[in-house]
Amino acid sequence: MPRTTPPRVSVIIPAYNSMPELTKCVTSAIEQTLGPEQIEIIAIDDGSTDGTAEELDRLARACSRLRVVHQPNSGGAGGPRNTGLDLATGDYVFFLDSDDYLGPDALRRMVTTADENRTDVVLGKMVSVGGRAVPTAVFSHNQPRTDVFSSLAYRTLGCWKLFRRSLIERLGLRFPPYRNCEDKPFTAAAYLNADGISVVADYDCYYSRNRQNGNNLTRTASALVHRMDGTRLCFETVARYVEPGPRRDRIMRRHVEWELCGPLRAPLPREDEREARERFYPQFREWALRYVTDGVFQQIAPPDRLIVHLLRADRYEDLMTVARHAKEDETRGHIVDKGRVYWLHPFFRDPLKAVPDACFDVTDRLPVHHDLTDAAWTGDGGRLRLSGHARIDSLGPLEPSTRLILRPRGFAHPDLRLPVVVGATPYLPGAHTGDSPEPAARFSAVLDLDAVDSGAPLGDGVWDLHLEVHCDGVGRTVRLRQARTDGDGGRTDPAPRELRTTSRTGRGPTTARPFYTPHGNFSVEIRPTPAEPPCHVTEVAWDPSAPGTLVVGGRLTAEAARHRETMTLRAEDDTGLARETSLHCAPAGGHTGFTARLPVRELPPGRWTLTLTASVTPGADEPHAPVPVPVTTTLTGTRWFSASRLGRPYYAKPLPRGAHGALVLRVAPVRLTVALRRRLRALLN
Template sequence: MSRTTPPRVSVIIPAYNAMPEVTHCVRSAMEQTLDPDDVEIIAIDDGSTDGTGAELDRLARTCSRLRVVHQPNSKGAGGPRNTGLELAAGDYVFFLDSDDHLGPDALRRMVAMADANGTDVVLGKMVSVGGRAVPTAVFSHNQPRTDVFSSHAYRTLGCWKLFRRSLIERLGLRFPPYRNCEDKPFTAAAYLNADGISVVADYDCYYSRNRQNGNNLTLTAADLVHRMDGTRLCFETVARYLEPGPLRDRIMRRHVEWELCGPLRALLPRESEQQARERYYPQFRQWALDHATDGVFQLLAPQDRLIVHLLRADRFDDLMAVARHARRDAARGHVVDKGRVYWAHPFFRDPAKAVPDACFDATDRIAVHHELTEAAWTAEGEVLRLSGHARIDGLGPLQPGSRLTLRPSGFRHPDVHVPVTLDAAPPRPGTDTREQDRTDGAGSGTNRYTVDVDLRTAASGAPLGAGTWDLRLDLRAQGVSRTVRVRQPKADADDPAPTPPVREPATGSRPEPATARLRSTPDGHLALEIRRTGTAAEPACRVTGIAWDASAPGTLVVRGHLTGEAAHHPVALRAQEDSGRVREAPLSYGPDGRGFTARLPLARLRPGRWALTLRPNAGGTPIPVPHTDRLGGTRWFRASRLGRPSYAKPLPRPPEGVLTLRVAPIRLTTALRRRLARSGDRHRDRL
């Protein structure tokens, strides 16, 4: 029976001499928990000679959803992937390499994540099989909706992801005919044009491994001759889709590090002197001149800055010397001078080389090690005591002046600084001093620190205000200052993580009762959360009405009146996204000076979840806009997105009762599918 509705996902599998792994690969796609009718599998035999084509045909006889295409060898994975794209009919496309396989629930989870958040690209957690390197930073926690500037997504440019097919077709994306780096420009273009990126990190979605026969393209086509075209296209893709400036610099940094400096160090010395000088060096130098801007240069590690400087200065012989000895020189120590830390490379302050100190400055990259070992309430719950161990690599004992910084998250307030008490760290239980020196680094100067945060006086003698405060350690040694966020320790059965209970409401020490607790952020850092409780202080205002503006589609109108002191009058309606992005709309007051109205155009908000509060003046505590069941959804057209319709609707159970809106584009295929389903239901009801 022919299909009447398109599948949700088209799984595209390029295969060349992929026995025996291809069997497990295809079966993992066939056995997904997603409804079988929602998955089509397109396997392309790219001229295999080891029986891969026959095995794919055998599997196809057992599964009507598997389509096999046989074609002459194209000498790369891009050709067969392009063949699959021409045949794909799914709402989404997933590229699965023939030596890898999927977790059983992978596609269902990724499709659900894309549907729920309206995102165009979904990354599923990758797992290493047999030691093959996989990205890890981006998979530290689930991310329903993010982008390449707010996450580590751009660190992984392999195409093993779920892509919305309409994005691919709108951009006309296809894979170039290269043996290596062919997927990086494809994924980069999708990232930079995506209407949101999602990350599924709580399930092992994609298992990546090297083949038994060792003929992975990443291994057999690793030389410079196979990399140069793909690298050039990476740089051109970023330059095409991003305007010059800080955002482009942040993305371009990845390619300067991984596609320029890394291969130059590792591969250029393998080439003959003539090939290196005449064929590859001119191209590397041109990339450095065109794309390694001063903004990119500042973001690089010293090893990469030195390479970029020598390329810019056209110093081929010095560059080759640096590349040949890169591994040895990377292990050299550091020099501390006037509060800065420099890489002790042989070129550092060598008059004959005349390389600027900025090329060796490693101050912001010196590793900071810290471990929280105790967190408890003291002084009847008014003082939070944090204790642990900390050190800065290679700089000896910490110095007085080290402190804990409390930084406000999502509201305006100056940073709050609390001094820490330092002691030399005692030997760990069961470990003698020599062993601790060996593991911490000889002369590392590991200190035990203790800091007491008095909630009654921490803010320059005043109580610490309500809100969420991020915790940062500002550590100092040899005049060098390094700041690091305090992390939640990993718990285990023998040593549970030290998280104290919620502090009970204060009695008499604050203008109103409040609770305080330490909580862990999604990325594992600690924050101090203070909430007002009870009715000791009347809010500065009350919201009296929330509605959509009938004359201006996509505009929310919030009305209210003042009840408190003038010093805390709200001045703006604030919308804050999960990632921290903020938009504000000013309040206008009526003739009596107490009634106010705010109008928030949602077309200015990017897709995501936005919590609404009223921001007082004088840096007061934000006032939540209460959730209401009377507010339905609304729709409007976004002129900036080619007239695509968007919608907003309140979350049914928002966090802490704060009105939270989900803003997202309306997917035309999803809307049509729902309309057809409703039409079918009505037809059945009439029958």
């Protein structure tokens, strides 16, 4: 049966002498849970001689969605990928190398993520098979919508990702004809122009493996001659799409570390001496002069700073000496001088070499090993006791000048610096001591939240805790965090505690909430103790007898029941437009129950946040905070026909919760083409 609707994804597989891995690769694309009508597979045989062409033809005879193209060998993966792009018709494109394979649910998850978050590029979690290196840091957690400046996405420039095809065609992106590094400029350009990037980290999407015969292009085309053009294009791509400044420096840093300094430590010393000096070295030097700004120089590690300095200074012989001894020089120790720590490289303060100290300064890069082993209230007041251990790698014991820092998050207030007790301090009862740190690395502190700010109580807001670690006269400040987790992978927060009101003149009760962030960082939130909400929601459902009408029910507190006429169910959209409906109240089992009916069908299209609100009650200083209508798993979407809008169908569906956990409804007209497409897919399936 011919295809009636465009596919969601075009899977492009470049193949050259790919047996026996090819069969599993193609089969993994055919068996995707996204569905047969949602996928087209375009496999390009790039002049194979090992049976790859015959295997593709065999697979295509059994699968109408697999299109096979045979073409003369192009010498790299870029050529066949471009052939696939010219033929692709899907909303998205996914590049799958013939060595690798997909998890069964990979494409469905990535397409759903791109659709829901309207992102142009989706990274699916990569898995190593047989020891092949894959990126891991970017896949530490799901990221529904991010970009290259606020994530680690730019650290992986392989093209094994889901790309929105309209982005590729708008930019006119195609792969350059290089044997190595051909995918990095392509992915870089897509990243830097994407309207959002997503990361799927909770499912193994892409399995990367080495070929049995060892002829992966990354191995057979590893010489510098195959890398130079791609590296040049990487630098030019960043310069083209990102204006000079800190944002460009952040992106350029990746290429300076990986594409400039990396090859100078490994491949360059193995090259022919004449080729290295006359062909490759001048190009590396040009990149160092043109693209390594002072901002980039400050961000890179000392070994890379040394390489960049020697390139800028045009010192070829010294550069080759550094490159040839890079591994053994990595293990050299450090020296502390005037509060700074330096790498003891042979060139350090050698008067004949005259290399600036900045090229060897590792102070800000020495790891700080620390752990908040316990946090607990002590006594009846607002005294919070902390204990843990900390040390700076390669340096001596903690010094008494070590300080705890409370830093306000998002509001103006000076940092609060507090002393800690260092040395053989005892752990709190029940504290974790499994790491058995040296006594000289231990610390403890007591925060009196009622008097911590020069005798005044800690102000309202979130305060993040940092530790300023001092060892051998060297200071490093780190975010105070707890490394260990509970059995379920979380951490146990100390219970919230109401603080004394006597020291807070003119203030009502205040609550301190110590908590760990998802990454284990420790913070304290100070907020006025909330009053009891005027109502409790127990029902959220669509009225089966009145299409497009939402019913919200629950009970009122005794105080709210006395002023029930002030209570309303409020729907507010993103522009501030609001609609309110009154509550119908009646006695119910010893309390006052309420029901509110919201005619969602009368709301204009938009995103509407639902809350229950009450005006000021007699004797109260300010109105109650809005009570969010909670999100329920049982509430689904609904549809209706609007007579006032030419009988057009509309829908409302719940979205991820909004501010303070409130229910958000999206109201919009049904896109008839989308509805028809879904109906056809259902019939065909």
